[in-house]
């Protein structure tokens with residue numbers, strides 16, 4: 001399935017379903033002042049790293065769809081794109097460092113100290129990603145040819 005992105009900020013949106021139906025939300029570590037406007041990503045869209053929501057992705061981690069821990073109406077759909085740095089941390093199994101990196105980036109972007117609740121949420125989220133991974137990271141260039 002094609003990624004759904006926000007028309008306003010071009011970021012990949014999180015998909016979730018609740019009693020009102022299917023909805024989309026910005027990634028939790030991205031600070032926005034607008035409502036998400038979901039559209040299908042145009043062909044060739046690469047977006048940002050799904051882990052840190054910041055850098056350009058270079059590879060893709062195959063991930064099965066899963067419901068987000070502690071937010072069972074939120075769902076992760078599809079594979080996770082990773083930038084160079086996040087990819088290295090995933091590949092070497094340094095998930096703790098990945099949490100620190102992403103939490104620090106989010107804090108830096110907002111100009112606030114690292115939020116422990118964000119760090120904790122990321123820990124549970126990445127834990128779930130790790131459990132639902134189907135294989136190794138693949139280079140994004142290879143992925144686009146399929």
Ligand SMILES: [Zn+2]
Pocket residue numbers: 006007008009010011026032034035036037
């Ligand atoms: Zn947006």
Ligand SMILES: [Zn+2]
Pocket residue numbers: 049050051052053054055082083084085086087
């Ligand atoms: Zn990244």
